[in-house]
Amino acid sequence: MLARLLLLAAPLSVLALPSRPAAAKRTHERRSVLPHQWEEHADPHPDMRVPLRIALSQSNLDIAYDELLRVSDPESPDFASHWTAKQVAEFFAPSKDTLDTVVSWLEQEGIDPSRVKQTQSLGWLEVSNLTVTEAETLLDTKYKIYKHASGAPHLGCGSYSVPEHVSKHIDFITPTVHFDSRVNSPRQEKRKKRDVEPGIAKTIGQPWVGTTPKEGATVSAASIITELEECGSQITPICLQALYKMPFDVQFATSKNSYGIVEYTPQSYLPTDLDMFFEQFLPQASGKRPTMDSIDGGNIQTEYEGFGYNGESDLDLQYAMSLVWPLTPTLYQAGDMVEGASFNNFLDAIDGTYCTYDGGDDPTQDGVYPDPYGGGYEGPETCGGYAATNVISTSYAYNEADLTPFYETRQCNEYLKLGLQGVSILYSSGDYGVAGNDGECLNADGTYSYDGIRFNPSFPGTCPYMTSVGATQVKPNGTVFEAEEASETVIYSGGGFSNVFAMPSYQSSAVKYYFENYLPPYTSAQYNNSQTTRGFPDVSANGANYVVAIDGEFELVYGTSCSSPTFGSVITLVNDARLAVGKNPVGFLNPTLYANPWMFNDITVGGNQGCGTAGFTSVPGWDPVTGLGTPDYTLLVAKYLTLP
Structure with missing residues (x-):
């Protein structure tokens, strides 16, 4: 990957920049220290291409919170009068003034308008075929190749600047000061050992990093509690139903309701574990499975097993499915075994516009699909196509x-x-x-x-x-x-x-x-x-x-x-009552x-x-x-x- 990053495609000739008065620039973003487990590694080749993307300031963010309260405040007459996706996209689209200001600045810096493309969602500008030298001049910065402890590289800088009159029209620019911690998945380690360039894995997709469950003692089926008075030593579905006064299986609007659980490959559930749990606690659910929404090649992998690979998904699904029975939750399974996935990859799948306006296609942040190195998911990146459920729970x-x-x-x-x-x-x-x-x-x-x-x-x-x-x-x-x-x-x-x-x-x-x-x-x-x-x-x-x-x-x-x-699960049951x-x-x-x-x-x-x-x-x-x-x-x- 590092060699690929340093020698991306054939070198491009640096465009001669016309002489012009330099616009006064101000620092837009700065990092005082490198993120955890990253270190400076090398200087990039001056002609290396930089996939520069400019996040345009969105309209109406100053009143967005007020609009959210209008549909969420219990005292509002418009409570629960929710918006459509189209209404949201139109409300936040960058203004014409923002677009014109940023494009004009790029042209003044010698970048031909033909190289500048506004994304379909309107929220980003992409500058094509930009070299490191051009990007450094444009942003008054110095790029470096950084390397994570896992071996994953990143092109970035410590700070960058834009003209003051442009700054208010830009949220941020990538690749610059933004890093995501990342570690290699098991298959990436195999690739590395075979001298095959690894893809970019994400912390989010790895079950041994972040907010994930902790393993305790093993208990036999015979020793599992059956009395509520013993919930201080073991928690089972009936303990939670008693603690929070939840109904057992009395639901009235399951066909209208929905509940989503997000997981990141290689974390996945084992079907046999679901059946083992249901046979013990909810026999009528035995053989049932969550509805699967596969994001960027997400799959129920069985190549690797163990608490680190199955603990999170088994936990989430066994309890979510039990507590909202007979509703079948949706499993958003994100990322393949090679590239992994990030929160952005998940958000891409439930909001197609997010793919282009908030980093969904940024190779320094998120899983890149189709897998550019082979061996992983080679289908198109998931952009939209899946509905957001009424409730979405994430344990990372x-x-x-x-x-x-x-x-x-x-x-x-x-x-x-x-x-x-x-x-x-x-x-x-x-x-x-x-x-x-x-x-x-x-x-x-x-x-x-x-x-x-x-x-x-x-x-x-x-x-x-x-x-x-x-x-x-x-x-x-x-x-x-x-x-x-x-x-x-x-x-x-x-x-x-x-x-x-x-x-x-x-x-x-x-x-x-x-x-x-x-x-x-x-x-x-x-x-x-x-x-x-x-x-x-x-x-x-x-x-x-x-x-x-x-x-x-x-x-x-x-x-x-x-x-x-x-x-x-509690909120899903509340939704059931309202929908009914x-x-x-x-x-x-x-x-x-x-x-x-x-x-x-x-x-x-x-x-x-x-x-x-x-x-x-x-x-x-x-x-x-x-x-x-x-x-x-x-x-x-x-x-x-x-x-x-």
Whole structure:
């Protein structure tokens, strides 16, 4: 891959740039430190082609949040009056002034208009056949080849500049300062050993990186609990149904309802594990499978087995399918065994315009399809074609520090657009308390360290347009008839405050109350204590001691990977009740949840230690450990049925 990157195609002659007065430029984006596990490797060839893509500033983003509230605020007469995809695309399309300004700047820099193409979605400009020398002159920067610890290369720079009058019309430019951490999948390792150039794999697609479940003890079928009084040692579907007062199989609108679970190859479920679980807990579901939406060659791979390959998918599907029975959830299986997949690849599949306006085709960020090196999925990239389900749960996450604010903001805006269309987006909040994935924290300069003292919040959990789900547990020796506590068994509920996103209005009073009454004993050296940024998680659900069938055995599993699909199941059942009486799905959840905290079981015991501290503490009301608390289905459905 590195050789391919250095010698891409035949060298192009550098176009002579006309002499002209230089426009004053200002820094548009900068990285002070390299992302975790990346290092500078080499200088690129001056004539190497740069796939330059310019993300144009979208229209109406200044009022987009107000529009989201209009269809999500429980006091709004337009609650649940969701938009169509066409309405969303037209509302956010860049203005003519933005397009003209950026194209004019490129022409002034000596780039012929014939080399500039606006994407079909209107949100990007692509500049063809640009060399490194041209790109460096255009952006007043110096490109380098960077290399990840896995061996994957990346073309980028430390900062770049554009004229001040152009800056407000551009969100960001790639490839520049944006990196995604990535590791090789098993097949990529085989390729590497055979001296075959590997494709670009993604952290998201690898089950051993990020917010994934943690393995516990193996239990025999004979020892699995059957009494609710024993849920403190094992969690089964009936424990969750009792904890959150969920109905068992009484549903009225399954034909209208939908629930999506997102997985990333090589993570996949084993059909025999589903049957083993259902035979134990839901015999009538034996032989049932989720509806499969294959994204970019996503498949139920059986070449590799083990907890790391089957644990997440087995967990998510066994519990989601059990809790919303007889509804059949949709499985969004993203990426093949070679290229992998990213959040962007998934978003491409449910929003065809996203392929071209937010990095879906950027080889430095996402899986590239058809596989340019052979051996992987060679069909076309999945752009649209799959409907977004009413509720979508994802149990993977980056650290906020892995990506740049511009990149995160633009992806976060896509969750806003899905909310406008009536989709409830859920993400796990993390399993390492206030630390990031794998327990790593931040040093003062932003670098990663297990000894760092600065908290490391997750993304997309800090995006204000989706619902972040933390983890609780039944108290040791307790029962489902008692209050839970924050998870402190094997994992600690991820939570804290963003370093990127401002506090949304829907949570301002809850967070204000928290700081006024339970001010944490930390300074700005540990976390963003400005009291003006997004707090997470929003809610929680049980995340400890789940009994899951994995590779032919029952095992105990832990993590917010358990919490998110469980909470998503509760909301799916609420949607069922609304659809049955002719109402729309609930859509973006947070404004209604924060306005009605009485719908939750408040969690007031436990913390989320990390980064050499005790972390935050669960207290009455919202807190950055368990959010508003755990759901009470009966209260949620009663409230949502009163709304338009």
